[in-house]
Amino acid sequence: MTPVTRSAAVKRRAAAIGFSATGIAPLEANPHAPELERWLAAGYAGTMTYLHRQAEKRKDPRRIMPEARVAVVTLTNYFHGSASTAPVSGKVAQYAWSSDYHEVLGERLEQLAEAIRGVAPGAATRCYVDAGPVPERELAERAGLGWIGKNMMLIHPEIGSYTFIGVVLTDAQLAADLPFEADRCGTCSRCLDACPTGAFAAPHELDARRCISYLTIEHRGKFRAEQTDALSEWVFGCDVCQDVCPWNVSFARSTADPRFAAREEVAVPDLDAVVEMDEAEFDRRYGDTPFKRPGAVGMRRNAAAVLRHPR
Numbered sequence: 001m002t003p004v005t006r007s008a009a010v011k012r013r014a015a016a017i018g019f020s021a022t023g024i025a026p027l028e029a030n031p032h033a034p035e036l037e038r039w040l041a042a043g044y045a046g047t048m049t050y051l052h053r054q055a056e057k058r059k060d061p062r063r064i065m066p067e068a069r070v071a072v073v074t075l076t077n078y079f080h081g082s083a084s085t086a087p088v089s090g091k092v093a094q095y096a097w098s099s100d101y102h103e104v105l106g107e108r109l110e111q112l113a114e115a116i117r118g119v120a121p122g123a124a125t126r127c128y129v130d131a132g133p134v135p136e137r138e139l140a141e142r143a144g145l146g147w148i149g150k151n152m153m154l155i156h157p158e159i160g161s162y163t164f165i166g167v168v169l170t171d172a173q174l175a176a177d178l179p180f181e182a183d184r185c186g187t188c189s190r191c192l193d194a195c196p197t198g199a200f201a202a203p204h205e206l207d208a209r210r211c212i213s214y215l216t217i218e219h220r221g222k223f224r225a226e227q228t229d230a231l232s233e234w235v236f237g238c239d240v241c242q243d244v245c246p247w248n249v250s251f252a253r254s255t256a257d258p259r260f261a262a263r264e265e266v267a268v269p270d271l272d273a274v275v276e277m278d279e280a281e282f283d284r285r286y287g288d289t290p291f292k293r294p295g296a297v298g299m300r301r302n303a304a305a306v307l308r309h310p311r
């Protein structure tokens with residue numbers, strides 16, 4: 001097999017496993033390392049101190065796995081339709097409406113890694129999804145899967161941005177794709193204008209400390225009054241800067257993947273019940289969902305903040 005036929009076989013297998021799109025990027029120094037440095041120096045990472053610790057590897061992903069030559073990058077569509085959840089109960093970002101994607105995609109990436117070893121016997125492989133020091137959006141762009149929009153999302157021209165990114169790093173000899181070089185945002189600035197908290201300091205420059213997603217998922221401890229207000233009706237994550245993007249309005253299609261079927265108690269949680277929930281009940285109900293990141297303490301805080309917000 002040649003590197004080209006090996007790559008084609010890996011992509012066919014990826015489609016059969018259920019990935020929406022797959023591309024292959026050569027592992028090279030990150031051309032946007034200076035932007036990452038500036039972003040961190042500005043303090044935009046807030047308390048996500050792991051991003052500082054991982055910076056050297058994000059700036060040069062060859063340091064993550066020195067023998068690796070390429071990243072096999074996958075997108076998985078999780079869109080559930082344009083309707084947001086009923087604000088009466090608090091909104092949840094669509095990526096969290098089903099069981100934890102880390103587990104579903106972790107299993108699928110392992111199957112893909114097995115397929116890579118099938119076409120390149122003895123190859124080393126390592127799988128990542130939203131974990132580890134992997135610059136996932138950067139690699140997806142270099143694998144030809146789309147461009148990084150002004151809202152910092154990786155946007156696929158036929159699928160939109162409601163996608164998870166999953167990566168397999170490998171030393172297998174696979175032919176790489178061309179990077180996606182076009183910037184299809186043009187003069188549009190809808191995402192920047194629509195952000196309810198004004199979290200974008202500039203295009204491609206998100207001050208995470210002001211982002212509802214950060215506040216509801218990553219922030220630990222109590223909210224200050226202005227943070228409580230910032231949440232508005234969002235109890236977990238936020239989709240505003242994706243909802244308004246014309247590429248999603250035109251191209252995003254609902255997923256039919258049964259592993260990402262929406263679960264009502266996650267998509268439309270009963271906030272009064274969440275506020276009252278003890279750890280055991282929270283684990284029983286939400287232990288296998290993305291809510292486990294902020295945990296019972298964080299979700300009780302978020303729910304209380306949304307309930308305080310006048311509707």
Ligand code: B12
Binds near residue numbers: 094129130131155
């Ligand atoms: C930390 C983090 C967050 C933080 C910070 C977000 C941010 N914008 O950086 C918070 C908690 C706020 C967050 C929120 C969300 N996140 Co998040 N997050 C991450 C994580 C773990 C690291 C991202 C990171 O390193 N940020 C630092 C910035 C500086 O780096 P970067 O995002 O890679 O950006 C690069 C480019 O923007 C480029 N760049 C900089 N300037 C310029 C200029 C131009 C012109 C260009 C082209 C590029 C460019 O350089 C940067 C550094 O390489 C990744 C997973 C991962 N391992 O990468 C998921 C990830 C980015 N998140 C994801 C998701 C789904 C979300 C949310 C949509 C969830 C939600 N609905 O609430 C929101 C979206 C908010 C937004 N508009 O970005 C997905 C994105 C999928 C996609 N299609 O893009 C990822 C990839 C996880 C995954 N595996 O699916 N997230």
Ligand code: SF4
Binds near residue numbers: 196210239
């Ligand atoms: S996720 Fe929401 S709060 Fe965060 S940048 Fe996008 S629109 Fe703003």
Ligand code: SF4
Binds near residue numbers: 151186
């Ligand atoms: S809303 Fe407009 S500017 Fe923002 S990411 Fe989409 S196309 Fe780009």
